Amino acid sequence: MIPIEITVNGRRYRETVPARLLLSDFIRHTLGLTGTHVGCEHGVCGCCTIILDGTSIRSCLFLAVQADGSELRTVEGLAGGGELTALQRAFRERHALQCGFCTPGILMAAVDFLGRHPEPSREQVVGLLSGHLCRCTGYEPIVEAILDAAGER
Amino acid sequence: MRQQWVGRPLPRFEDEALLRGAGRYLDDLDPAPNACHAAVLRSQLAHARIAKLDPSAALELPGVVGVLTGADVAELSRPFPAGVDCPIPYRAAAVDVARYAGEPLAVVVARDRYVAEDALELVEVDYEPLEPVLDPLTAAATERLLASDRSFRYGDPESALASAHLVVRERFAFPRWSGTPLECYGVVADWDEATGSLTAWANFQGPFTLHSVAAAALGLPGSKLRLITPPDSGGSFGIKSTVYAYVVLMGLASRKLGVPVRWIEDRLEHLAGSSGATARITDVEAGFSADGELLALRYDVVEDVGAYVRAPEPATLYRMHGSLSGAYRVRHVAARNRVVTTNRCPTGLNRGFGGPQLYFALERTMAIAARRLSLDPAELARRNLIRADEQPYRTPSGGLYDSGDYAACLDDALRLARYEERVAERDRARSEGRLVGIGVACIVEPSISNMGYITLARTPEQRAGELPKSGNAEGASVQVSPLGGITVRVATAGQGQGHATVCAQIVADQLGVGPADVEVITEMDTSTSAWTVSSGSYSSRFSGVSAGAVLRAAERVAAKARRIAAHLLECDPDDVELAGGRAVVTGSADGISLRRVAGVAHWNPEALPPGLEPGLQATAFHAAPNLDPPDADDRIASSAAHGFVADVAVVEVERETGRVLVLDYVSVHDAGRLLNPLLAAGQVRGSFAHGAGVALLERTVYDADGNLLTGSFMDYLCLTAPELPPLTTGHRQSPSPFTPLGAKGLGEGTTMSVPAAIGNAVADALGRDDIELPLTAPRVWELLA
Ligand code: FES
Numbered sequence A: 001m002i003p004i005e006i007t008v009n010g011r012r013y014r015e016t017v018p019a020r021l022l023l024s025d026f027i028r029h030t031l032g033l034t035g036t037h038v039g040c041e042h043g044v045c046g047c048c049t050i051i052l053d054g055t056s057i058r059s060c061l062f063l064a065v066q067a068d069g070s071e072l073r074t075v076e077g078l079a080g081g082g083e084l085t086a087l088q089r090a091f092r093e094r095h096a097l098q099c100g101f102c103t104p105g106i107l108m109a110a111v112d113f114l115g116r117h118p119e120p121s122r123e124q125v126v127g128l129l130s131g132h133l134c135r136c137t138g139y140e141p142i143v144e145a146i147l148d149a150a151g152e153r
Numbered sequence B: 001m002r003q004q005w006v007g008r009p010l011p012r013f014e015d016e017a018l019l020r021g022a023g024r025y026l027d028d029l030d031p032a033p034n035a036c037h038a039a040v041l042r043s044q045l046a047h048a049r050i051a052k053l054d055p056s057a058a059l060e061l062p063g064v065v066g067v068l069t070g071a072d073v074a075e076l077s078r079p080f081p082a083g084v085d086c087p088i089p090y091r092a093a094a095v096d097v098a099r100y101a102g103e104p105l106a107v108v109v110a111r112d113r114y115v116a117e118d119a120l121e122l123v124e125v126d127y128e129p130l131e132p133v134l135d136p137l138t139a140a141a142t143e144r145l146l147a148s149d150r151s152f153r154y155g156d157p158e159s160a161l162a163s164a165h166l167v168v169r170e171r172f173a174f175p176r177w178s179g180t181p182l183e184c185y186g187v188v189a190d191w192d193e194a195t196g197s198l199t200a201w202a203n204f205q206g207p208f209t210l211h212s213v214a215a216a217a218l219g220l221p222g223s224k225l226r227l228i229t230p231p232d233s234g235g236s237f238g239i240k241s242t243v244y245a246y247v248v249l250m251g252l253a254s255r256k257l258g259v260p261v262r263w264i265e266d267r268l269e270h271l272a273g274s275s276g277a278t279a280r281i282t283d284v285e286a287g288f289s290a291d292g293e294l295l296a297l298r299y300d301v302v303e304d305v306g307a308y309v310r311a312p313e314p315a316t317l318y319r320m321h322g323s324l325s326g327a328y329r330v331r332h333v334a335a336r337n338r339v340v341t342t343n344r345c346p347t348g349l350n351r352g353f354g355g356p357q358l359y360f361a362l363e364r365t366m367a368i369a370a371r372r373l374s375l376d377p378a379e380l381a382r383r384n385l386i387r388a389d390e391q392p393y394r395t396p397s398g399g400l401y402d403s404g405d406y407a408a409c410l411d412d413a414l415r416l417a418r419y420e421e422r423v424a425e426r427d428r429a430r431s432e433g434r435l436v437g438i439g440v441a442c443i444v445e446p447s448i449s450n451m452g453y454i455t456l457a458r459t460p461e462q463r464a465g466e467l468p469k470s471g472n473a474e475g476a477s478v479q480v481s482p483l484g485g486i487t488v489r490v491a492t493a494g495q496g497q498g499h500a501t502v503c504a505q506i507v508a509d510q511l512g513v514g515p516a517d518v519e520v521i522t523e524m525d526t527s528t529s530a531w532t533v534s535s536g537s538y539s540s541r542f543s544g545v546s547a548g549a550v551l552r553a554a555e556r557v558a559a560k561a562r563r564i565a566a567h568l569l570e571c572d573p574d575d576v577e578l579a580g581g582r583a584v585v586t587g588s589a590d591g592i593s594l595r596r597v598a599g600v601a602h603w604n605p606e607a608l609p610p611g612l613e614p615g616l617q618a619t620a621f622h623a624a625p626n627l628d629p630p631d632a633d634d635r636i637a638s639s640a641a642h643g644f645v646a647d648v649a650v651v652e653v654e655r656e657t658g659r660v661l662v663l664d665y666v667s668v669h670d671a672g673r674l675l676n677p678l679l680a681a682g683q684v685r686g687s688f689a690h691g692a693g694v695a696l697l698e699r700t701v702y703d704a705d706g707n708l709l710t711g712s713f714m715d716y717l718c719l720t721a722p723e724l725p726p727l728t729t730g731h732r733q734s735p736s737p738f739t740p741l742g743a744k745g746l747g748e749g750t751t752m753s754v755p756a757a758i759g760n761a762v763a764d765a766l767g768r769d770d771i772e773l774p775l776t777a778p779r780v781w782e783l784l785a
């Protein structure tokens, strides 16, 4: 068991974890932040995407101990207790989610992406989504939502 | 003024929580505190005798609670019943013989999942390999593997074929694939020894006939299997219907070990051991007159359902039975249906459910006929489409189509696709040596399945000795609290379709409130929800029958509220209107709030009209009105409502790589009245993506020994955003006379049509008929070589 200290959505957690504990399991089950989802545990689906020290990563490919000392952002931290962000609102307006299982990962990837590409082209957004699976929406509404959110910034 | 909410493109109420990460999916819940974690030991071979299965080393590992083996499963449960008498019984785990790679052999239960997985590796298994059978045609010739063989004949297909000017004879193979929801299966099972009952939480989607199947396997009366679904489910597309087998498996583990058991399937398990669509081989004979009239159709179908006939199979084969003639007027139809088992994971519900398989064969046949008759495929379709004035139309096999102008939809699609220009462009491109093709598909999209269709797998003589099955019914409750709060409870076990929003729209219209004033509870609980065997989300039944139950319940509450208000306002109930959260006397300013009406019903029964029950709540059931059991001639209305889809695909094949580029895709849908056009568009697009997936990319592959080659998302390639073809849609709205709101299902049509339309386009581009799905670059490239 290894002691770690991780900040998630501005809140500091000190925990003792087994060395092999996945970061995704740590977030979901140790911290109870179940907004981060797990769809494959092998780095393909993108459901588990979070932001670690400013960069989006797949939390299923990290161990919790690797995140020791890091700052994490998860979907719960986007709006906090307040109003939905422009990106989240755009997802609702465009009906860019159905089951919502892929959504938190895509939102976090999009937050990171829009930070780097404030005025993205459609191709860039489609390119971003090439790393995420969504089985419900057929992607197009997600592309539209991300472009809408970019336009509002 | 009275607002009409149904029909508006309202964004969803569900989204607020989901966008905050506050959804409640199965693995987010902790319904049975201190549950132990299960891991499933699975067969590494496709077919093997399990000579030895020794868990003793696993049991020594600290943290391990116990092991449930196949032998325990045999002792504690019965085989699952299915629609046909199968020589190979299906149980929740293999007993003595494993019949597919990935089949459960044992369950290890431990204090945590990591330890449970460690312990799996300590279970000693000795396999004695047996010869696997992977080829469905070999299976069809092997008595023990042929689970069902039935022939159907409507009209006089032999004479019609004999007199035909052209007979097309072709074989079509449809691949096995899976909708692969992003959330995998999950079960929490809690056996109560004191009462001998099982409570299970599972992301099950229905049909709840399968609750009866699970209860039968457990040897429990239905009341002692309490099945609860979480409020949110991460997609299903039919696939999660089969989680019932794991409800039984984990229920037995909980029973044997005396602890609540929690099992969350991982993706590798999901791809190896959950479910998928059937693989089908169809030999078609189709007779045409010289001017293109389709005179007769004969199908010879071999349906591969995997290692076991697992309920509700062989339903995939019969779901479309009333639509064997598709969208066409042909009156002479025959089918031979053989269901075979092979050493692959068993199949089950999957978006489209039989439709993609049927229409790929039928629509490819139409395209081939058009070419041989030197007719334009759209023109050939038009000559054969059922006409608007023939609706409602009874198909030869008993289907009852409800409404719609199919030719007008086709014309819309051709117009949207600029069909004639496209044809000219194609011909020009061809003269430059490019491989451009155009494909058309016209399909009827059935929705709201007749629970009786599965009995077609049995002969009329067998059926005569059994209780008939028919129909498709659903229940719902609406209640108004003492303070006027409105709560709806449904049993649809949805998976992201937006049922809560649409239910709120329906109830808002009836009670004269806003949809935001209506709470919708989507947790399904077999002990407390109003449900029937047909409850659940499958066969696109929500907008037709589940919405109907909600409407009926809301109508009853509204009628009662008007009676109470009329009594208080001293007028006739017919003069009371519910609007703006009030009950008002039509044409006057008099009125009282709905809250006050509810308050009287709860707080002051003395003030109610004489004889009226206190409380303000109604539970209603609604059944589709047009779904009889199969008749003695094997005719059946297999679905209650029928939409229509007309598609045009334009593709170009890259000569150097074999890559198929979809340049344009147009789909025009008539799904009756749209209850929420925003959500309807989402269903059509999602269904399109699944159809495009199996057309271009997706396939479950086993090698010659039955090893799964597509066992991860690195190998089972789902369509991603860059690969998704562009889609243009159009809608017509011909209300169904058979559903209360005139709506028809629409979430499966494009999954049925797209493989056919893209297949036709690629065949046109290549100028050859022997194409096979999915049309991946390597396979198309081989055809070019
Ligand atoms: S769960 Fe991490 S990428 Fe799929």
Ligand code: FES
Residues within 6 Å of the ligand: A096, A097, A098, A099, A100, A101, A102, A103, A133, A134, A135, A136, A137, B182, B234, B235, B496
């Ligand atoms: S919304 Fe269901 S997977 Fe994307």
